[in-house]
Amino acid sequence: MRRSFLTPALWIPAGLAIALLGLPLVALIVRAPWAQLPELLSRSEVLQALGLSLGTASIATVVSLALGIPLALVLARSADWPAVPRRLLRALVTVPLVLPPVVGGVALLLLLGRRGLIGQFLPFQIPFSTTAVVIAQVFVAMPFLVLAVESAVRASDRRFETAAATLGATRWTILRRVTLPLVAPGVSAGALLCFTRALGEFGATITFAGSFPGVTQTLPIATYLELQRDPDAAIALSLTLMVVSVAVLVTLRDRWVPGLTS
Amino acid sequence: MRRPLVLAALAAVALTGCAAVPEPAPTNEGTVAGTVTVFAAASLTESFQAIADAFTAEHPNVQVTFNFGGSSGLATQIVEGAPADVFAAASPATMTTVTDAGLATDPADFATNTLEIAVPTDNPGGVTGLADFANPDLAIALCAAEVPCGAAAAKALDAAGIVASVDTYEQDVRAVLTKIELGEVDAGLVYRTDVLAAGAKVKGIEFPEASGAIARYPIAALTASANPDSAAAFAAFVLSDAGQRILQKAGFGAP
Numbered sequence: 435m436r437r438s439f440l441t442p443a444l445w446i447p448a449g450l451a452i453a454l455l456g457l458p459l460v461a462l463i464v465r466a467p468w469a470q471l472p473e474l475l476s477r478s479e480v481l482q483a484l485g486l487s488l489g490t491a492s493i494a495t496v497v498s499l500a501l502g503i504p505l506a507l508v509l510a511r512s513a514d515w516p517a518v519p520r521r522l523l524r525a526l527v528t529v530p531l532v533l534p535p536v537v538g539g540v541a542l543l544l545l546l547g548r549r550g551l552i553g554q555f556l557p558f559q560i561p562f563s564t565t566a567v568v569i570a571q572v573f574v575a576m577p578f579l580v581l582a583v584e585s586a587v588r589a590s591d592r593r594f595e596t597a598a599a600t601l602g603a604t605r606w607t608i609l610r611r612v613t614l615p616l617v618a619p620g621v622s623a624g625a626l627l628c629f630t631r632a633l634g635e636f637g638a639t640i641t642f643a644g645s646f647p648g649v650t651q652t653l654p655i656a657t658y659l660e661l662q663r664d665p666d667a668a669i670a671l672s673l674t675l676m677v678v679s680v681a682v683l684v685t686l687r688d689r690w691v692p693g694l695t696s
Numbered sequence: 697m698r699r700p701l702v703l704a705a706l707a708a709v710a711l712t713g714c715a716a717v718p719e720p721a722p723t724n725e726g727t728v729a730g731t732v733t734v735f736a737a738a739s740l741t742e743s744f745q746a747i748a749d750a751f752t753a754e755h756p757n758v759q760v761t762f763n764f765g766g767s768s769g770l771a772t773q774i775v776e777g778a779p780a781d782v783f784a785a786a787s788p789a790t791m792t793t794v795t796d797a798g799l800a801t802d803p804a805d806f807a808t809n810t811l812e813i814a815v816p817t818d819n820p821g822g823v824t825g826l827a828d829f830a831n832p833d834l835a836i837a838l839c840a841a842e843v844p845c846g847a848a849a850a851k852a853l854d855a856a857g858i859v860a861s862v863d864t865y866e867q868d869v870r871a872v873l874t875k876i877e878l879g880e881v882d883a884g885l886v887y888r889t890d891v892l893a894a895g896a897k898v899k900g901i902e903f904p905e906a907s908g909a910i911a912r913y914p915i916a917a918l919t920a921s922a923n924p925d926s927a928a929a930f931a932a933f934v935l936s937d938a939g940q941r942i943l944q945k946a947g948f949g950a951p
Binding site: 543544547548549559561562640641643644645646647650651655658659660661662663665 | 766768769772835837840841842843862863864865866867871875878879880
């Protein structure tokens, strides 16, 4: 067993941090209208919103994997680049994490809306469609995947790739047989984070995709609207979202970044 | 007995203020001081800021701070103990949430608002009246039924017997307006005051069915206020001639 260097004094701020993160969720559980819960959650509009949320978040995760893993590999190898493009690329990937999602939604409208930079040339309309929900979720959630995969790539031992290359493997084979298996834990951790973030997406979605039951009204949007009319129902919806998110995140265990935890 | 006397005195202060005569030093001016925190419906943003300027010009010892937002959300915040002195709501129903909790008594209506069709300035959908809302080829935005403007929109459409082909139910009236300003929808239902506030960016179209869905705005000083005299003074000022002039300039109707 490794010796712990944790001083007991650290437990005070750490305990405060746990309370700050955990107690609001406890309050949600305590205040939940448990008696009406089955009725509130079996309403057709709730099931519709939940189904839409799970569906769009799944598609957004698949899209993020397809686009995000290549971006993460590029980002991890950008260490050899000059400082300016390297930092610009890194900032670009990080911006959606720190930007208010509503701003992201406005930006997407200005790009893909009917009068947007690109949108004005499209023969079809993107806003107010389920496609718009997925685009908003990818915009907000993909960086989680990219950064998780990127740190996995950086932490992996590049000598395996060099060895494969000296044995005559092509670049494509190295990627498929060496690099990706090495970073697989980072990919699955990133995918789970990306999925849960997409599931909770609100600001960019309501701004870019709007809110229409069954088409664009995801569970977070239904929750927000319900809060205006029936707070108990809103608490029930929040609880559902929380249970799904926590269930997914618990499967993460300690695999947040391989190499640091193994 | 104390409160009515104070109110009457304050009304007198407000009236002398309107008449633009030099203010006599009223005996109660000392109690109208400190900070007044006003929770007000989002549609009141511009007009209440103008009212606060006029109010503080009369009462230099008072500072007015605002929390603008959706009426339902504000009512919830007040019931959950937010430190507010005055509540101005966009619907009697949201005010009832606060009076039912025993946090305000005797709210008074201070303004009305009428729905108007709003379209982008170039009116790409060629919208002329409420009947166009049934056209499935047009992109239409309404407020969600959960917020006052959505309830009013549903009432007006029902009265006209129109089943709207809606593309998005927005979370508040300003979100509907934003979608119109950006040209993402062809038409939406917003309040007359929102059309005026948006200026040249949107065009308003009046429609006859709006008269059946007029929104009433009540105001009340809150009983839990830490500064009850100033709170009552602000509420009285909103109801005074000076306050009413500012509201009507912004497009609100008389209560």
